[in-house]
Amino acid sequence: MSLTDLTRPRLATLFNLGGRVVGPAVNRFITLNPDELMEAACRRTGLSDFGEGDFQPALRALLGSCEQEADLNLVGRLAARSDAARILRNRLRIQADRQRNPEIAREVIRRPLAVVGLPRSGTTLLHRLLSQDPSNRVPLTWESMLPSPPPERATYHSDRRIEFAERQVGWFLRMAPGFQRIHPVGARLAEECVMLMSHTFASYQFDTMYRIPAYQAWLDRQDLRGPYRMHRQLLQHLQWRCSGERWVLKAPNHLFALPALAETYPDVGLIWTHRSPADVIPSLSSLYTELRRVFSDSVNPKATGPEVTRVWADGLARGLAALDQGVVPAGRVFHVHYTQLAADPVGTVRRLYEHFGLPFTAEFVSRLRTFLKEFPRGRFGRHEYSLEEFGLNEGEEQRRYQGYCERFGIPWRAGRN
Numbered sequence: 403m404s405l406t407d408l409t410r411p412r413l414a415t416l417f418n419l420g421g422r423v424v425g426p427a428v429n430r431f432i433t434l435n436p437d438e439l440m441e442a443a444c445r446r447t448g449l450s451d452f453g454e455g456d457f458q459p460a461l462r463a464l465l466g467s468c469e470q471e472a473d474l475n476l477v478g479r480l481a482a483r484s485d486a487a488r489i490l491r492n493r494l495r496i497q498a499d500r501q502r503n504p505e506i507a508r509e510v511i512r513r514p515l516a517v518v519g520l521p522r523s524g525t526t527l528l529h530r531l532l533s534q535d536p537s538n539r540v541p542l543t544w545e546s547m548l549p550s551p552p553p554e555r556a557t558y559h560s561d562r563r564i565e566f567a568e569r570q571v572g573w574f575l576r577m578a579p580g581f582q583r584i585h586p587v588g589a590r591l592a593e594e595c596v597m598l599m600s601h602t603f604a605s606y607q608f609d610t611m612y613r614i615p616a617y618q619a620w621l622d623r624q625d626l627r628g629p630y631r632m633h634r635q636l637l638q639h640l641q642w643r644c645s646g647e648r649w650v651l652k653a654p655n656h657l658f659a660l661p662a663l664a665e666t667y668p669d670v671g672l673i674w675t676h677r678s679p680a681d682v683i684p685s686l687s688s689l690y691t692e693l694r695r696v697f698s699d700s701v702n703p704k705a706t707g708p709e710v711t712r713v714w715a716d717g718l719a720r721g722l723a724a725l726d727q728g729v730v731p732a733g734r735v736f737h738v739h740y741t742q743l744a745a746d747p748v749g750t751v752r753r754l755y756e757h758f759g760l761p762f763t764a765e766f767v768s769r770l771r772t773f774l775k776e777f778p779r780g781r782f783g784r785h786e787y788s789l790e791e792f793g794l795n796e797g798e799e800q801r802r803y804q805g806y807c808e809r810f811g812i813p814w815r816a817g818r819n
Contacts (some may be wrong), residue, residue, distance in 0.1 A: 432479040433584070434465040439483070443490035448559025452490070453497035453635075455628050460603035460621075461486065467617035473577060477577060478612065478697030488547075489601055495550035496601075496639060506552065509638035509645075517652035517756070518660075518721065519675035522685040524740040526585065527779075528675060529652035531751055533592040534769040537761075541637075543567055544589040546597035549636055554643045564589050570672050577696045584689050586777075596653040598636045602629040606655040609713070611693055613701070618713070626659040630666040657721030664729040671758055672730050676810045677740035679803040680789065683711050687792040707792025715802055717790060722806070734758075737810065 435460065444450050468474060468482045494586065500506050515538075517529050533540040544567035545553050553561060567589035575582055587593075599605040604626065637649055656663050664670060687707040694701045736757045740780045743750045750768050755762040789796050800814055807814060 412454075420539075432476075432483055434479070434483055434486070436461050436465055436486075439465075439486050440490055443494055443518065447491055447494045447498075449494040449498050451497045451501070452493045453500070453632075455632055457493070457602050457604075460624075463617050463620045464603050464608055464614070467614035467620075468612055472524045472612040472614050472617055473698045473700045474612070475697065475699045479818055481697055482612070484545060485600075486603075489603070492548065492550055492601060494539050496636070499550050499552060499639065500635075503552075503642070506638050506642045507635075510611075511634060511637050511641075511649060511667060513669045513671065514637075514649040514651055515673055516656055516667075517650070517672045517673045517675065518656045518661065519654060519680070519738075520657075520677065520682045520686075520718060521654040522682045522689070523654075523675040523677035524653055524738065524743045525654055525675050528673065528738060528743060529650065530777075531747055531770060531773065532594050532650045534773050535650075535763075535766045536769075537647040537766075538650045539641060539644075539648065540592040540650050540652075541595050541598060541640065542573070542589070543587065543593040543597070545640055546593055546595070549598075549639055552639050552642045552644070554705075558644055574696070578692055580690075581692050584685070584692060592652070594655075595633065595651045596655050597677070599629050599653075599655075601636065602632045604629045610690060612697055613694060613706075613709075617791050620809055622658075622716075626662045627665060630662045634666050655717070657717040660721055660724035661671060661727075661729050664724075669734075670730060671734045671736070673736050673754060674725075675738045675740060675743070676812055678807070678812050678814055679799060680814050683707070683714070683794065683799060684787040684789050684792055685725060686710050686714065687794075688787045691792075703791060704793030707789070707794045710792075711794060711799060711802065718803075718806060739810075739812070744779070753810070797809075 404781065415616045440452075441462075465482070465486065468478075472478065472482075474482060504518060515532070517525050517532070519525055529540065532538055544561070547567050547570070548563045571587055571589055575587070581587070594607075596605055596607045600607050604621060604624055606621065609621075641649070660672075684707070687703065687710045690702055690706050690710055691703045694706070724730075736754050738754065748767065751770065752762050789799060806812070
């Protein structure tokens with residue numbers, strides 16, 4: 403059964419039906435007014451300093467686009483408001499933490515690694531494999547969601563915020579049970595650092611959740627060096643009392659801003675994953691469709707596919723241009739093909755470590771093998787998809803990505819495994 407054949411979960415249907423019964427009154431009671439949300443965040447925290455960086459244009463662009471374009475249902479309005487409110491409270495608390503503890507700002511981020519590449523090309527698998535190395539520090543879902551106060555080593559695996567994050571994840575999966583088959587989520591799992599970028603409201607995360615083309619166009623025009631400075635501040639925050647030898651980050655969205663990433667972290671190493679776009683684009687379109695259907699009742703899969711391929715062909719072009727310009731020296735870039743990663747994950751990680759001159763310890767190998775045994779691929783069911791069900795023509799897509807495939811020796815039909 404394909405993703406587009408799935409019916410909306412009963413809980414989400416009933417919840418949104420209640421919203422339609424209430425009608426326009428929902429918009430009056432569940433507002434997306436930026437000024438109101440900022441005032442509420444200040445009242446709830448008793449704080450007033452949101453920290454450096456002018457985040458308000460991004461907040462206004464995001465909420466304005468959500469209001470005018472996203473066609474949010476009741477769940478969508480609640481989610482957009484709740485997320486914005488949480489992020490605003492986080493900003494206030496993070497700034498208060500830094501004022502009380504100025505040593506946080508002196509934390510040094512040394513030789514981070516960043517997993518990049520098209521989404522659905524093995525970035526999540528590789529990131530979670532790398533998270534098994536005790537020397538590596540990765541952002542977990544719970545601490546990315548609620549980074550203040552800075553996590554502590556002694557309570558890192560028992561922090562009370564984990565329970566909150568688990569409830570949030572559980573609620574989401576009840577609304578979209580099929581999502582776990584596409585992208586496994588959990589409070590204690592390594593997650594994309596795009597969640598950290600959301601604290602500036604200038605993040606590609608939001609476009610995945612809502613159809614907000616005006617916001618996306620606005621974001622594409624922005625200088626993202628400011629948001630990456632906030633990204634660095636949050637890494638300092640998270641590592642202050644709970645550090646590792648190196649950060650291992652992951653976000654396909656870094657492709658859109660590799661110059662900003664490299665300027666923020668001059669010694670960054672890139673791990674670039676590659677997979678046939680014939681598999682990537684429909685898989686990603688299905689993710690967008692499944693996620694957006696939680697928040698809107700008017701998601702059209704055949705319109706989602708063309709949108710997704712335009713966005714990510716642009717992101718890929720930007721990333722390749724930055725690579726050709728040498729924003730990260732070639733010696734600090736390691737390319738990983740999805741087929742090789744799927745066939746030999748331990749060997750792929752070994753070669754990656756050799757490239758970056760990192761110790762590949764027996765403990766790490768043991769933990770890799772345990773992880774692969776406990777989390778086999780496809781444990782939540784097979785994810786089926788096709789270009790055609792998302793309004794895409796195979797010949798057009800093959801021409802669109804021909805240069806990319808030829809450059810990295812990627813067969814158009816490599817098989818999904």
